[in-house]
Amino acid sequence: MEKILDFEIKNIKIYEGKKSTWCPGCGDFGVLTALKQALFELGISPFDTVIVSGIGCSSKLPDYINANAFHTIHGRLLAVATGVKLANQKLNVIVTGGDGDGYGIGGNHLIHAARRNINIKYIVMNNEIYALTKGQVSPTSPYGFVRGTTPYGSKDRPIEPCLLSLSAGATFVARGFSGDIKSLKEYIKAALKHKGFSHIDVLSPCVTYNEEYSYDYFRENIELLDGPYSSREEAISSIINTWKKGKIPVGIFYIEESNHYELSLFGSEDYSIVEEFKKQRELKKEEILELIFDKK
């Protein structure tokens, strides 16, 4: 068995999934490519990897890559992934979704995954639009955006997801651009090596419903920051200052080495409930009754 695995891991084709149904030119292709390359270059086996996704174009990604997968429901991807990771810490858990999925309906779970600092890699394909429902505003769409459900211009102000996860306690925060696969791959690799909650917001153009935010627009407007900064505060202020200049900050903003959630819970990075449970047998009656001795 080992032999087969050795052979396969030597070829990036092992990560090949189904042919995608994304629109030609979709930004998500860049993310998919960068992710496959990152996994390959780090030699991470698809058998040890789980990709959990939510709902939307971006969340179809698990179909297009060869790895264990759970395509779940809208916005709940981080919650499902938390259960997976706690059950078996040895799995490499990657979560992929979109901006509507993760910053709208799933916004609360982002805050709490970040504060727990669970060792999960969260990649958000942010196209600033709800694409699969054919082009409504998302939580990252700009103020005044005119779309089908906002004919008079959106009155909601956009959120800045990286500031959100930074303030919530994420220990790895970055923003990439799917038009720059080389850099994005490096960010993903760094996130995969990081032990803790890693959030990568990826500017991923929707070529069908969001022509304002095209590849060219991003190429002209992104600014690579000089991160990772040594403090959370510095990272936050650099991001804010960049926005103030009218530029979109990209790069790895912050990395902090601190105990992740599973380590705090189990005291070890090798522990897996799944493996422990495999060794267990039915309890003896006396063992069960011991738990309620004070009820006797």
Next chain:
Amino acid sequence: MKLSDFSVRIAGLAGDGSLLAGEILAFTLKRRGLYVVSVKDFPSNIRGLPTNLTIRANLKRIYSWGDHIDSLVAFEPKAIKIHPRDLKKGGVIIVDEEIDLKDIHLNDIYIYSVPLKKRARELFKREIFKNVIALGFLGYIYSIDPDEFKNTIVFYLKAKDEKIVESNIRALTEGYVLAEKIVKERFQIERGTDSGRYFLSGNEAVALGAIAAGCRFFAAYPITPSTEVFEFLSKHLPKYGGVTVQGEDEIASINMAIGASFAGIRSMTATSGPGMALKVEALSLASMAEVPLVIYHAQRAGPSTGIPTKTSQEDINHILFAGHGDVSRIVLVPSTPEESFEFTFKAFNLAEKYQIPVIVLSEQAISQNQQTIDDIPYDENYTWERGKILTDEMVLSYMTNGKPYERYEITEDGISLRGFPGQKGIIVRYNSNEKTPEGFIDEECEYRNEMVEKRIRKFENIINELPFPELYGREEAKNVLIGIGSSLGPMREAVDRLNEEKLDFSYLRIRSLFPLHEDYIYSLTFNKNVFVCELNSFSQLRNYLSRIWGKKENVFSLRKYIGLPFKPSEIVREIKKIIKGEG
């Protein structure tokens, strides 16, 4: 006079210590060899609102607090206005002397106005000890040996400071001293033998059942009346290598449990009505992605946030029909701590065997009240049946045969082999969308029909594995009461009383609501009068059962929705009204 059926109610304000006094009394009676049932009636409040606890003890196994109480201990003025109506003739009231009795006129009742709070202040500088002084007073009236109480106090409080134990024993003795001076008539309570029974709540039994069943992951959000399951598991699961997580909300909790189950461990979430409402989308996910999952749901009065601390059977419709799409599920309904244990254990086996969500539907009156039980129903037949799972040895054969592993393989029994992420050599794909056998999104609906039919086929055999309805009384009886959950005790007692009056009744208790033993229920109720008793106002159970009967004549609905379980006398009274044509 010797009492074989004894009930006492302790009424005070939340924070008064009524519950602790009640527990000490209940435990003392249990150790005296009696079966004890305790019923808490309390508000959603930490301090200051009326709270009471009723304890009933009998030589025989009982399941309800019955109709009447022998005595009332009252620490606050409202108690003396509300509860005396439940007192038996010749009953006793022990009331704090600071409560004004001038408008209280009761015939055939012994009223003792006792300086409970005053003595507590004098002896301990703390009023809280009034509860144990009252217990001593009660103990004298009912001729309970002070040593019996002392043993319980030592046993119950031994984990605490020795000084606390000592003070409580002094308070107890003070109660006996006070009683000796003024009590006119004493009674005796029967004595049986306690051969190692347990005094357990439904929630504790559920948690115990989960541990026994191998549940090693639990995620929930605190909600009355299910939280004790969470607390119990948080304390004990780490000992078995497991973990509990308090999710940021109900939605996160159930989805975490789904994730853990996908990864390969037995997992559970616990909740009540409002929480279950939030979990419904994930219930649908578990059904669609075929994830084994156990959901414990303890009902409380609703709708919306309703009355958090009161019992109901108002979530029957919700649990049976919750979910968008054709959602597969199993619904088990326990009535006792024993069944709470047994059904929870069974739920894990069913969930894994059929790869679907299993809901254990309880209610506040069972989940939070304690009962004496003879034993935990656990023997060598309680095994972990994990269903069709892919072992590591089997993985090798998949790899050598070159046949790809299919998570959603179309099979005859509707159940596919469950592989786990991390099994080297296979890729496991779960999907909430309609899917191909390998688990890819089936965008062209190529497999839609086959997948739907596969999920339906699981139900061909499930019914044979579910708890059968329990009949109490004669199969031929002309009249049948039907109920679930906490109705067990009151229904049985009502049936006994009705039969004493030659009214020919039996009681059928349904223990699995979905799937339902329709054929049996149909044949048992054929040509009979049926009385469906339930704790809701919409006749949810009756309407659900109506599909068995169609337009059957003589189906009557008995409903109660105050937030408390039935009393036997209420059922008897209502049925007599109906029989006389007044209903």
